[in-house]
Amino acid sequence: MTWLSMVVSLVDMDEPTIVTDDDGIREGFAGQRMLVVPRPTADKALRHPVTGRLLVTDAGYFPHAARHGRSRPNGAAEHILLVCTGGAGWCTVDGTRYTVSRGGVVLIPADLPHAYGAAEDDPWTLWWFHFTGTDAPDLARAARTAAGGRVTHLRDPAPVASLVSQVIDALDSGLTVSAMVHASGAAWHALAHVIATGRRSPGSNLSPLERAVQHLQETTPRRTPVTALASMVGMSQSQLSSLFRTQLGVSPLQYQVQLRMARARELLDGTDLPVAAIARETGYDDQLYFSRQFNRQHGMTPTAYRTRPLDT
Known part of the structure; x- marks a missing residue:
């Protein structure tokens, strides 16, 4: 055959x-x-x-x-x-x-x-x-x-x-x-x-990038400084930042913002919480700063996002 x-x-x-x-x-x-x-x-x-x-x-x-x-x-x-x-x-x-x-x-x-x-x-x-x-x-x-x-x-x-x-x-x-x-x-x-x-082999441990990403996902919305994150995974700050940009296309800080914004979208879509409460739930004490960050990421304010027309 x-x-x-x-x-x-x-x-x-x-x-x-x-x-x-x-x-x-x-x-x-x-x-x-x-x-x-x-x-x-x-x-x-x-x-x-x-x-x-x-x-x-x-x-x-x-x-x-x-x-x-x-x-x-x-x-x-x-x-x-x-x-x-x-x-x-x-x-x-x-x-x-x-x-x-x-x-x-x-x-x-x-x-x-x-x-x-x-x-x-x-x-x-x-x-x-x-x-x-x-x-x-x-x-x-x-x-x-x-x-x-x-x-x-x-x-x-x-x-x-x-x-x-x-x-x-x-x-x-x-x-x-x-x-x-x-x-x-x-x-x-x-x-x-x-x-x-992907990772190197079936039995390999998590790579430094995987460990860093896992930590950020598990601790969102708390912000982790890049210096602390790099120390956790045994790399320098510049090495970890380079790894994030090469493999994920963003810096560690930008990745954290993306995780927090993803949580914000979930709360805006799935709850009736006021924007101030959602800001606190996603790690932002300042509602205005949260709204500016959200607008920078999505091209609209949190209120506009919540009231946007949805496709059927």
Whole structure:
């Protein structure tokens, strides 16, 4: 059995077709799904303002994929995301062989030689997609930076697997612009989730950034000075601030403001508390200062936010 299997080929405005081997026998794994966007259609989609930034060219789901394996001595034309939700497998990149278990995520940059496959005794269940576009290199680089290596680990792979499933469903619905944009959005969300929540290995302790974020989440709305936060996680203030900006896109103080503002929105939407009480609940003794901070974050005052028209 080869790793290649039933391929659903999506053609512009046509129904999906199933490709079989030369003998007309479908190959693959029971319950699998695999979709490939035809090259001419992918080339056209890369000229679209949205899918040109991030385009999924192949996607699939291989349950209990016994004897699954792939070797690409010259790499692939696209970046590849592999997510293991059960069993185990392996991946060789840059001459290093990694073990991939449940929750393991492998992100392989385009054009990089690699090989991967399922473990013989407990073959993995794999969700995956190939992606390209102008933003793809930055996303792949950010994922590697967050993981600290080629392989990262998710405590719970289900959210990312669900997003890959959405990618597959979108492509399976037909090759329309909206379907491909939907697939791109789900893929972006999946990659962002890996970047935000991945860690080095299944048994590793929380990273300094994870410990800092966990502390801020657990102590909101109380404000923690950056010097104290850095000391808690064994880093200098400048190192921690750089880590926040690199991986979260904001400073530690800005992240704390975001957490407090998120709590403020919950209270504005879900309670009848007056604005002064909400300010105190979110760590602001001065209601006017709270209102200015809220307006800076949301472009409206807390009162305007509470009375805004809601979509039905």
